[in-house]
Amino acid sequence: MHIVVCIKQVPDSAQIRVHPVTNTIMRQGVPAIVNPYDLFALEEALKLKDKYGGRVTVLTMGPPMAEAALRKAISYGADDAVLVTDRAFAGSDTLATSCALASAITQIHKDMPVDLVFTGKQTIDGDTAQVGPGIAKRLNMQLLTYVSKVRSVDLENHEITVERRSEGGVQLLKTSTPSLITVLEGTNEMRFATMTNMFRASRYQIKVWNREQAGIEDVTSVGLKGSPTVVSKVFAPTPRAVKAEIIQCVGDDPKELSVTLLAKVFAKYPKLEKEIAKRAV
């Protein structure tokens, strides 16, 4: 079984800073991490590898520094890593990104047929959850989103059974492989890398592909040209001027508290008091 896991290097959103004047994200000094949702996808793939054997290839598209994310994946136990990087990809939106990744997966498939593609549910920087489904569409693969558990894979009959969380319950779904699975958070817990894999990750030669090597012939299908999404405006939500007030309560008398509260409300909305008084009569 050959599983490709698509991961993305993202700025650690817990430590992100927004420029107070321009409202743009200041990336300088913000650590880059593997998109946390992707780690659930990777661990799920590694678990399948443990169970059924095979290979796990991690794939990412991004700047050269995204190599660190792939190396991390290798340390957890991935076998191979491919970085698709090219200036032509700059400014890619979710459509252009899924085109590029789909093309790269086709290239990987040529070396060793791909049975499953895993992605995280979404990224923490874009939050669109569009790239996974976009890849499935372009590769004509069965799509299983928001998967909370892979029950089993039947390699002979090319079947996969998963649990998918949906509103109001869990769906048990079976479909044919090759398929693309987007994995939900909390599905599993990432393993602790062994010393051997740490060494392997430090020494591993990552495969770096440019646009041509990733099999993308049409320049206009990637980068800004291939991206119909336009960011028309960036703004920070205006902070609310209204401040919450803490009413100090003397003793435990609920009556006193409610009287204080009502007095405050009525002071602000005098009409309300009259209205209620009228109705009470």
Place this chain on the structure above:
Amino acid sequence: MSEKFDVIVVGAGPSGNAAALRLAEAGLSVLQIERGESPGSKNVQGAILYSDALEKLIPDFRDDAPLERHVIEQRMWVLDDNSFVGSHYRSDSFNKEPYNRYTMIRAQFDKWFSERVQKAGALLICETTVSHLLLDGQRVIGVMTDRQGGEIYADAVILADGVNSLLAKKAGFHPELKPKNVALAVKEIHFMPQEMIEQRFGVKGDEGVVIEMVGKITKGMMGTGFLYTNRESIAIGVGCMLSDFKNQKITPYELLEQMKAHPSIQPMLEGGEMKEYTAHLIPEGGFNAIPNLYGDGWMIVGDAGMFVNAVHREGSNLAMTTGMHAADTLIELRSEGKEFTSANLKRYKARLDESFVMKDMKKYKNMPDVFHTNPQFFNDYPDLISQAARTMLTVDGVDKKTKEKEIRKSFRQRRSLFGLMGDAFKLWRAFE
């Protein structure tokens, strides 16, 4: 199969990086193990970079090292509760390249330094903690990490694991740190637009200002405060001896909050946005607290070896220099075909004794004790000096001679003539 290297360096701070870089450049196989997510992620410093030590390791570091501002002005402030008396030294000669001092942000600097080390050929493994040293009798033969299959072997292990060197302690190379030998420093980074920094501190371009502070901001505890200008942020912090914190029953963040509210400091932070809060221990025990630095198959460098000059606020340069000397010792022994035994590693200590490192450490060896036992240096004198300045500067019809008399009287009242002489003597002895 366990891996084997010529040298394992534990830690990827300035001392570990310096050692690993040197060793890798000399062609030795080097493994560097770092506990943090990336080099620098666990490290805290003000931070000032003194060029000299780094220049010896990476002569062209200015080309691509992430530096913030070069320092053209140094202010020394003595503060009482609502004023400061200070000296400022600013010189355009600090604007001549190559610059001598820079402000920097360690998270970025350490990452850059480590990339240089890796480029030189050292293998770096992060997010891995060395749990203990592997021993064959007295001889260190490798390390055990917290990961499955964690034994790694080496001919020598350099302990660059920082101030609280648990490894050396566990192996019995030195006793547990004493609270009187470590300072606890807290620091905040306040984001501030570049133009605001330039206006407020009278600098332009990459020029920077450094303010070192002593006085009542430390509530009589032995310690100092600082404020450094980065490119787009201000670093402000304060550090005092751990034993003093314990006795004074004040928390470090309370101390920093009070310092930030000081009427002379508060205006400098206005309009900034606090972005980062960090705390770290600083080994300030001085010369007398330096542990045994070498043995069969091991050496201690940097903070782990107490290499901080508290008086001159130097640390990372000592770290780099000790790391370099440790590496050079191993390189020399290897080229002579000699083993890394305790008897041979003695050369490391000899190298340090010859360098400015030990000479400076020795020079100020009594400083910690003097300041420890004499809180008046942090309490009474700032008050007195400030009072004196105020008296002289207040024009109120009193003649200057009478004012001088008053000032002398105030000093004698607070410290007695004998006390004043004694203090002067103690300081002279400590700085001699």
